[in-house]
Amino acid sequence: MTAQPDLVARVTLRSRLIITMVLLAVLALLASGAIVAVLQHRSIHGSVDDQLLRTRDELRVLAEQGIDPETGQAFAGPSELLHTFLARTVIGAAEGELAVVDGQVLWVASEDVPLRPEDDPDLVDHVMPLAAGDEIVVDTVRTDTSHYRVLVAPVQYPQSTGALVHVFDLDLTEAELRRTMTLYAAVAVGTVVLLVLVAWIAVGRLLRPIEELRKAADSIDERDLTTRVPVRGRDDLAALSATINRMLDRVQRSVEGQRQLLDDVGHELRTPITVVRGHMELVDAEDPVDVRDTRALVLDELDRMGVLVGDMLMLAKATESDFVQPRWFDIAALTDQVLEKARALGNRRWRLERIASTEAFLDPGRMTQAWLQLAANAVKYSEPGTAVTLGSALERGEVLMWVRDEGIGIEPDQLALVRERFGRTKAGAAHAQGAGLGLSIVESIMAAHGGRLDIESTVGEGSTFTLVLPLGPVDPADLEPTLKMEAI
Known part of the structure; x- marks a missing residue:
């Protein structure tokens, strides 16, 4: 209809x-x-x-x-x-x-x-x-x-x-003169007829992207979000088609992100809810010791659920346009602030290796959050008293901010796994508790800035996590491919 x-x-x-x-x-x-x-x-x-x-x-x-x-x-x-x-x-x-x-x-x-x-x-x-x-x-x-x-x-x-x-x-x-004007009229009529034929074909081809756009919009539903408009040429309609495709990418990421969020929430919260319910059903209300132990366990599970929900909301917000609000900020001041805050994360030998004296276009709050997340991971997967080194530098128009630890390290074939949501290595899961969302949050923050997270690691010797950030503003269109990986 x-x-x-x-x-x-x-x-x-x-x-x-x-x-x-x-x-x-x-x-x-x-x-x-x-x-x-x-x-x-x-x-x-x-x-x-x-x-x-x-x-x-x-x-x-x-x-x-x-x-x-x-x-x-x-x-x-x-x-x-x-x-x-x-x-x-x-x-x-x-x-x-x-x-x-x-x-x-x-x-x-x-x-x-x-x-x-x-x-x-x-x-x-x-x-x-x-x-x-x-x-x-x-x-x-x-x-x-x-x-x-x-x-x-x-x-x-x-x-x-x-x-x-x-x-x-x-x-x-x-x-x-009359013969000439009669001939002119005949030629004019022929020209108009030819113009109609040519215009019908030319306008049809010109409006083809709009027709393809209409078909693409009709074919999109909640089950199939992969249809895109073919981009032909370099005119205004081609630019419109590219813009519509980027919009469809955002819609697809948003819908798939919601699906992933629901799946992840349902999967990750099911276990603590089951644990809490099981202990509450088995608690002996007449036994103060059992009540006290069950209360402590329930509160611990609720705390873990709260952290998990906060991380999930953070990842969901990462697809929004106002997730980061960048401005020009001094990297040296950011480095000093992060180092001072990181000292409270654990008993480690905190070191400052190098400091960049420059300004970069970034959201200082989000970058502090990402950098401290890496510092917290360094503390979590290393032994007390070992060295944790922070530093910043400017190389080839990019700002590098890193955290180096002397922890358990990561196997080379496990580097892709730790970047995934809820992805944890066996050695990491055995060494410390966690949901496996920390690096996903870090990569979401870096993707919103047009940057990336580099990882170098050696098993038994430690790891180096480096935040690589463009020095100046980034065109929002260039963020699409990076953000897509984070949202799915």
């Missing part, structure tokens, strides 16, 4: 993007076509007017000279002048000429001229009054036959009057 609305929303988004692209393209093509049409139309009309004015000037020159170039004699009247002018004029396919003398069309262009203005009565009726005037007129005339741009140039002699009528058929003149 939920897939149908999601599909409609996705198609709608795709359609909206394509419609927007097509509308922008259509508007751009329309604007370009309109601009070209207007400019070309103005250019054509300007060219027509220029030609009419040149014709006017040529007629004026011939009239002012008043000499027939062929005979060398003066023109006797407007008829001879206009006849000579028409005979010498070369006109185009969209042009026509005629001569009016004494109110009558007397001369027309040769028969090879296609445009015949004398055949349009409306045009002739319009120019006759202008031909009888004394002013040169350039006018636009629209008749039932066509649309004209007309020059009427009167010529006056004492005994007679006449006029040259030069005509441009604007419909024929603009025919080429």
Whole structure:
């Protein structure tokens, strides 16, 4: 039931993007076509007017000279002048000429001229009054036959009057423009169709990560948290996919951490609860000694349960964003503070091997907790009076803080085990009690800082636990792989 609305929303988004692209393209093509049409139309009309004015000037020159170039004699009247002018004029396919003398069309262009203005009565009726005037007129005339741009140039002699009528058929003149714009419209339509096809494919590919993201989100449930969105390319959608994957990693770690916490709590608390319940059922309320012994045992088990619950809560909190609150802090001061606090952990020969004089970006409270945990482990797995050495140093942009003991050591094949939750070696379990959560807490603190815990150990000689910490701040994205190991 939920897939149908999601599909409609996705198609709608795709359609909206394509419609927007097509509308922008259509508007751009329309604007370009309109601009070209207007400019070309103005250019054509300007060219027509220029030609009419040149014709006017040529007629004026011939009239002012008043000499027939062929005979060398003066023109006797407007008829001879206009006849000579028409005979010498070369006109185009969209042009026509005629001569009016004494109110009558007397001369027309040769028969090879296609445009015949004398055949349009409306045009002739319009120019006759202008031909009888004394002013040169350039006018636009629209008749039932066509649309004209007309020059009427009167010529006056004492005994007679006449006029040259030069005509441009604007419909024929603009025919080429109309053909060009028709071709432009056809190309524009084809371009829009091609744009729709290309946009449909391109937008589909562009929205594919979103579709994959939707499918990944649909496939995630409490039983399967491993689905991730494929990251392709290096664009914004790829960055979004990577961000979503990191979010899914955090969700997976959180859910698996809760599962692990519940399993661990159920496993580890079952034994002390069983022990307490068993002794409480068997205690003899009338025997003060039995009551006192049972009370001491119950309190001891409850104390152990309290420590265990505190450690478990600490590990659960390690996945939260505010688990550490780092700031710039002096390593030398931190080293002195930890050494002074560690002296109270046990009767050992406490030594300071080296001290770093620098500042690092860390949470001093959490780092003190981790360092003292290592010191407490050193006391727990070594004999009274042996040496426990602390130190700090700066090497290659990293801060090193270590604890070295002379304890029982760890077998090489057991180093991975002691890093696990509740992981304890047989020798360690026989030497001292514990839940096996100390190093897990230390590694959680180091992971939150973008650091790590290094372990070097020799059986029977002792161990060195080193906290390795970046000197400056760490990008939170770089903490993901490290934190993942701690949360699971």
